[in-house]
Amino acid sequence: MDPLPLDRLVALAREMLVYSYAPYSRFSVGAALEADTGEIFTGCNVENASYGLTICAEQNAVAAAVSRGRRRFRRLVVVTGGQRAVAPCGRCRQVLAEFGTDMVVYGVANGERMHWKLKDLIPDHFGRELLDMGPASGDGAGAAESGSR
Numbered sequence: 001m002d003p004l005p006l007d008r009l010v011a012l013a014r015e016m017l018v019y020s021y022a023p024y025s026r027f028s029v030g031a032a033l034e035a036d037t038g039e040i041f042t043g044c045n046v047e048n049a050s051y052g053l054t055i056c057a058e059q060n061a062v063a064a065a066v067s068r069g070r071r072r073f074r075r076l077v078v079v080t081g082g083q084r085a086v087a088p089c090g091r092c093r094q095v096l097a098e099f100g101t102d103m104v105v106y107g108v109a110n111g112e113r114m115h116w117k118l119k120d121l122i123p124d125h126f127g128r129e130l131l132d133m134g135p136a137s138g139d140g141a142g143a144a145e146s147g148s149r
Contacts, residue, residue: 031057097125
């Protein structure tokens with residue numbers, strides 16, 4: 001499927017600002033994530049009085065995509081209600097990097113538009129390849145796998 005025009009992705013992300021729940025920061029965010037299939041998944045931020053439980057718009061879009069079996073993404077648009085375009089926060093960068101760092105990320109606000117490659121936003125992300133390194137000598141991590149204690 002051909003990619004949607006960027007302006008259409010921006011419009012879909014902007015529509016999500018209406019659903020944003022941001023009573024604490026008053027910083028509404030909407031996201032539109034394009035899978036490699038051409039499908040679009042949207043999300044908005046959902047704040048919580050226990051701030052650490054806040055869910056970012058990008059994470060909502062990723063969860064929607066993954067719940068539909070999508071794991072590869074082309075583009076992400078993040079629209080904010082603020083004055084300046086912003087890139088995803090560090091936590092969202094890590095969540096996005098779990099599915100590859102080749103996607104292009106667009107930040108949009110009040111006519112300002114910026115874009116980055118995700119790999120430039122999080123060049124040394126923590127990924128599964130680091131988990132496959134095997135146990136370090138003497139740490140006992142391999143004992144559980146082999147059934148010995």
